[in-house]
Amino acid sequence: MPDTYIQLAGWQVAAAAALIVLNAAISIALRLELERRLLIASVRAIVQLLLIGLVLGWVFELRSAPVVAGLLGVMTVIAGVAAVGRSSYRYRGDWLNSIVSVWVSSWVVTALALGALLAGERPWYEPQYAIPLLGMILGNTLTGVSLGLDRLGSELSERRDQVEALLTLGATRWEAALPAIRAAVRTGMIPLVNSMMVVGIVSLPGMMTGQLLAGVHPWEAVKYQLVILFLIAAATALGTLGVVLLSYRQLFNRRHQFLHERIHHNE
Amino acid sequence: MSADRPLLEAIDLGRQSENSHWLLRNASLRVRAAERLALMGPTGAGKTLLLRALAQLDPSDAGCVLWRGEEIAAQDIPRFRASVVYVQQRPALLPGTSRENLQAPFRLHAHAQREYDEGRVIELLARCGQPSTLLDRTTMQHSGGQSQSVALVRAVQLDPHVLLLDEPTSSLDSQATRSVEELLRDWVELEPASRAIVMVTHDARQAQRFGTTVLRLENGQLTREA
Structure with a gap:
């Protein structure tokens, strides 16, 4: 210290x-x-x-691998469930899709980061790195996933007639759902893009502030922050895309039918 | 193809509500080439459900639909729907102008080999009583009748084999209604060996005037009117 x-x-x-x-x-x-x-x-x-x-x-x-893995697992499941809870459009099985998307995206990105950061010199379960890294990634992925889910639900519900009009004209389920999928993935990714636009100008990010308070040289804090920012961007994109595609598979069957009655809107 | 074999056939179609109540039951129907079936029945009888089932838009709870005598495999559904086009009762237009709506089907894989023909579209719109200036207007500015005409022309221009029309003239005045009926009659007669129409209507006179056969759907059951 x-x-x-x-x-x-x-x-x-x-x-x-x-x-x-x-x-x-x-x-x-x-x-x-x-x-x-x-x-x-x-x-x-x-x-x-x-x-x-x-x-x-x-x-x-x-500093035990099973304990760290257990804690990371609990954090991930809570993030997945919380992402669904924030969406006002629900369908059966959405929480599973959310947990899977959050889990895969955040763990893949965190694993890459830990691999590069620790470079095999320290164990992956070093709590000082694994827990805060995954925590920050989860916090942001959760926002992307919940926004993506909510937008997909609202697009498909409010534009049900248009989705069906495309299907009646011979569209595949993918062609009919694509406008909603695009809107949902975009909505999930926009907050992060916006925050990257103003980072360092309007506000100093939390992790960088923490490092500065802990006495780390600003240049080192900036390097860490940049890495984290891009890790978060990758995980958010992956998580949002994942949950939107899994939801699409749940809401359109193989016979290119839109199962609109599966979507419920909670005010 | 045998002249007797129907283009489209529904066998014992059934659809249940969420609480397992039958909304449509044992509905069997044959649509032969050159036929114009008028489908009547009180509100809530299941007419729209039947058209949607024929277009394979909803999962069926019973029965099946045959296209040219064969069941339709999952991967063939888009191609089937390009041949059997359902036009919704409430015209569902995409955001943008009428022209963009009319061009939209040609961007789909199922119609990729074909091209949008504006001359044909203008002619079809005229037969629905609509001017060509409608093409440049956004669909938000349309009246009910204009939207209905654009949705109908969007389907007819694709020259499918079967048109499934859910009250296609409900927002049109009597003159435009007659004109649309004539357009549809001519459309079938142009290629009677491979075209047919199923039209839902609430108007008994229209059913008699337009239909070569009149069917009645009541309490989810289908009967042929004399």
């Missing part, structure tokens, strides 16, 4: 937490009726982070 790093004392964290009073004051003054939710959210944030701190402390100490 570089010697410029300042350890936080408990009272300093508590002082920061007290700032939530400001939010509460705004909520009360403007009658936003957010006080209760603010309280719950604050408590949840504290409890969740303390818990993950405990778990990570334990995992970092153990």
Whole structure:
């Protein structure tokens, strides 16, 4: 750890937490009726982070391959399920498609990154690298997957007549679904492209900020951030494409029929 | 091909609702070359379901559809639908102009060997009572009748063997309706050995006027009217 790093004392964290009073004051003054939710959210944030701190402390100490793999697996499944939960268009089996897409895309990209980063000199399950890398990739892939799923569902539901019109004219299922597939994959990838456009200008990304706070030289922090950014881009693209294609297979059968009744819209 | 063998045949077709109620049951139908079948029946009788089943748009819960005497393999469905074109009751046009809609089928693999013929399209639109200026207008600006005409012309220009038409004149005035009926009659008569039409209508006079055969669908069951 570089010697410029300042350890936080408990009272300093508590002082920061007290700032939530400001939010509460705004909520009360403007009658936003957010006080209760603010309280719950604050408590949840504290409890969740303390818990993950405990778990990570334990995992970092153990340095055991099965334990690290188990934690990575749990993180992946939670990301896959959360991606589906954010979509307002659901169909049976969507969570499985989501988990598979998130799993394959994030693990393939993380494995490549760990292989290149650790170059065989350290074990892959080095928690200091494997957990934060996969965590960052999952967080972004999850957004892409959920946006892609939601857009595919809305395109196919709202343009059902057009999809069927193409089928009636002799389109294959692929030809009929292609406009919706394109829109969905595009929607899943756009937030990342947008954030890459302004990275470093409007905001400093979280990981880079963390490294700077830990006393790492800015140039090193930038190099790490660039690598992470491109890893995230690749995993998001793969995950979004994966979930959209798996959903397409579920919603169009081999007889080139659009199984529209499988899609349910939750307001 | 034997003159007796139907182009399109439905055998005991059935379709169930989600709660296993039969919406269409034991529907059998033969569509022979040169025939114009008028299909009547009260609202909710299953007429649209029957047309959709004939076009293989929905999975069937019972029975089968034969094309020229044979079952249709999964990989042949797009080619089958290029030969048996279903025109929806509510015209489903794609975003863009009428021209873009009329050109759209030729970008599909099933029609890749053919080319869009604007002269033919203008002639067909005229027979539906629509001017050629409609081609440059976006479909958002269309009236119900204009949309219906473009959707019909989009199908007819492909010269399929069978047209499955779901109330194709419901948004047209009586003059345009007669004109469309005449267009469809001429279209079949141009190649009577390989063309036929199944048309759903609520208008008994239209059914008598247009149909060579009138069928009635009630409670999911099909009967032939005298």
